[in-house]
Amino acid sequence: MIRAAATQAVVPSTASDGDLEGRILKAVYVGDHMEYRIALDEPRLELFAIGSDVANPLQQGAQVTVSFDPTRLILMPANCASPKARRPSLNKNPLNRFK
Known part of the structure; x- marks a missing residue:
């Protein structure tokens, strides 16, 4: 089961050669790139x-296929702890661990 994929590994396209089918829920221009939220048909x-x-x-509402760039894809097993959970707390001084 895919728990997470790097956003740069997700490749949406209007061509029919992708691995999964879906549609663009939201498309936002952010200066030097576009950000997309995509709803997949299967798996939902x-x-x-x-x-x-x-x-x-x-465009928002466009039917797309989605593939994954294998050079940028990172897969984690479903029972793996979230990377966010492993981040050090920003409230603690990281230099304290060396004392």
């Missing part, structure tokens, strides 16, 4: 993706 879940083609953005 939402993905967040970043696209670099701001000249030809995917």
